[in-house]
Amino acid sequence: MTDQDIAGLQRRLAEFAAARRWEPYHTPKNLAAALSVEASELVEIFQWLTPEESARVMEDADSAHRVTDEVADVLAYLLQFCEVLGVDPLKALAAKIERNEERFPAP
Amino acid sequence: MTDQDIAGLQRRLAEFAAARRWEPYHTPKNLAAALSVEASELVEIFQWLTPEESARVMEDADSAHRVTDEVADVLAYLLQFCEVLGVDPLKALAAKIERNEERFPAP
Amino acid sequence: MTDQDIAGLQRRLAEFAAARRWEPYHTPKNLAAALSVEASELVEIFQWLTPEESARVMEDADSAHRVTDEVADVLAYLLQFCEVLGVDPLKALAAKIERNEERFPAP
Amino acid sequence: MTDQDIAGLQRRLAEFAAARRWEPYHTPKNLAAALSVEASELVEIFQWLTPEESARVMEDADSAHRVTDEVADVLAYLLQFCEVLGVDPLKALAAKIERNEERFPAP
Numbered sequence: 001m002t003d004q005d006i007a008g009l010q011r012r013l014a015e016f017a018a019a020r021r022w023e024p025y026h027t028p029k030n031l032a033a034a035l036s037v038e039a040s041e042l043v044e045i046f047q048w049l050t051p052e053e054s055a056r057v058m059e060d061a062d063s064a065h066r067v068t069d070e071v072a073d074v075l076a077y078l079l080q081f082c083e084v085l086g087v088d089p090l091k092a093l094a095a096k097i098e099r100n101e102e103r104f105p106a107p
Numbered sequence: 108m109t110d111q112d113i114a115g116l117q118r119r120l121a122e123f124a125a126a127r128r129w130e131p132y133h134t135p136k137n138l139a140a141a142l143s144v145e146a147s148e149l150v151e152i153f154q155w156l157t158p159e160e161s162a163r164v165m166e167d168a169d170s171a172h173r174v175t176d177e178v179a180d181v182l183a184y185l186l187q188f189c190e191v192l193g194v195d196p197l198k199a200l201a202a203k204i205e206r207n208e209e210r211f212p213a214p
Numbered sequence: 215m216t217d218q219d220i221a222g223l224q225r226r227l228a229e230f231a232a233a234r235r236w237e238p239y240h241t242p243k244n245l246a247a248a249l250s251v252e253a254s255e256l257v258e259i260f261q262w263l264t265p266e267e268s269a270r271v272m273e274d275a276d277s278a279h280r281v282t283d284e285v286a287d288v289l290a291y292l293l294q295f296c297e298v299l300g301v302d303p304l305k306a307l308a309a310k311i312e313r314n315e316e317r318f319p320a321p
Numbered sequence: 322m323t324d325q326d327i328a329g330l331q332r333r334l335a336e337f338a339a340a341r342r343w344e345p346y347h348t349p350k351n352l353a354a355a356l357s358v359e360a361s362e363l364v365e366i367f368q369w370l371t372p373e374e375s376a377r378v379m380e381d382a383d384s385a386h387r388v389t390d391e392v393a394d395v396l397a398y399l400l401q402f403c404e405v406l407g408v409d410p411l412k413a414l415a416a417k418i419e420r421n422e423e424r425f426p427a428p
Contacts, residue, residue: 006113009197012204019213025262029153029161033261033354035181036150039143040254040357042188046136047247048239050372054136058192068194072203074142074185075196078178081149085165087175089182090116096179097119106126132369140247140368147250147361154354155346158264220327223411226418233427243367243375249395250360256402257357260350268350272406282408285399286417288356289410292395295363299379301389303396304330310393311333320340 006090010079017080028085035077042070113197117186124187135192142184149177220304224293231294242299249291256284327411331400338401349406356398363391 017023045066046054058064082089124130152173153161165171189196231237259280260268272278296303338344366387367375379385403410 005197009200009204016204016207016213020211027158027161028164029156029158030261032146032149032153033257036143036146036357036361037254037258037261039139039146039181040251042139043143043247044251046139047244047251049136051134051136054134055191057135058194067192068199069203071185071189071194071196072199074146074181075200076203078181078185079200082178084162085174087165087178089178090112092175092179093116093182093186096176096183097116097123100123104127106123137368140364143250143254144361144365144368147358150354151358154351154358219411223414223418230418230421230427234425241372241375242378243370243372246360246363246367250357250364253353253357253360253395256353260353263350265348265350268348269405271349272408281406282413283417285403285408285410286413288360288395288399289414290417292392292399293414296392298376299388301379301392303392304326306389306393307330307396307400310390310397311330311337314337318341320337 006079009075010083013076013080014083026080026084028081031077031081031084035074035081038070038073038077042067042074045070113186116182117190120183120187121190133187133191135188138184138188138191142181142188145177145180145184149174149181152177220293223289224297227290227294228297240294240298242295245291245295245298249288249295252284252287252291256281256288259284327400330396331404334397334401335404347401347405349402352398352402352405356395356402359391359394359398363388363395366391 017026045057045063049057057067078089081087124133152164152170156164164174185196188194231240259271259277263271271281292303295301338347366378366384370378378388399410402408
């Protein structure tokens, strides 16, 4: 397994979509909606669990697989969204952390 | 700006949360909910736009900033969620892409 | 079919949940999460459609059934959420419309 | 305060939108997205609360107002969505409850 870095994954996702002629569907608006739908599928796994049960979700093989699968889907749409709009997600997060460290100094 | 790789960002997010004693709030259930809330804030930017307008969202400085900011928030909660559950998001996505390439061969 | 008014539906939903001993799961937090998950399932139906296609979604019997089913799920969780917190949803909306009519006078 | 029934509220929402010439924006796709965004704003109120804290959310006047306001927003978009697609939300829910009572008999 190679190309696990962000840029490599983005390239593979773009090739996958292009081969299936999905680009017309991949507007930023649609990709944002798809991202939120996948995030909700992650929430669904936890919706009736107590906080304590939610912390043990990886102990069950089926739940663990479901969680990992939904994480992949969320990341897939986030990366495709960033790709079509030219946003660098790691740079965006690094900048945000720096802003937050200035705005909310640790007690 | 250093530590922009995934593991570095996860460490900075963990330190930020620990310094503010937020760990008790960061259950997988709560982090999944927070992730979905941030994904919806991304959707909100696009909700009344046409597909064409949505493709030009980065041309306006304010919208571009809002988009970048929400991408950072989505990624922040995704990485924190993965951290507390021990999920490797890049590995999860790489595995999913491989599965999809087998299941849905390109036409 | 009787009891289709809001109060009647809320009573039937409460009886349904009580008979299955689901009350402990029906915290306001969990019901809000479930509501948002169902709202996302509604979004999912439309996520790759153009605005024009989305306007014709009831012409296909399968899509029409899916839409109606998700509307039912969203309303079910909204009513159960309101029931456990003692919120009157119709009164809340009427009050909001009045506030909006004052705040945003028609041009 | 009159017209608090569902049909009356739908008429007032439709008049409000028409007076501001919002109809072109109110595609089923956009209204479903707006509904999910409002549902997430409801989730946001609860995202860091324990189950116990979430049950006491109406005791604080500010939280109570926020909850009521978001309930109104969710219901507003649900009713507008149903209006543009010709779905009767109460009938949809009554039918679903009947189906569920058959499919999942009480123990």
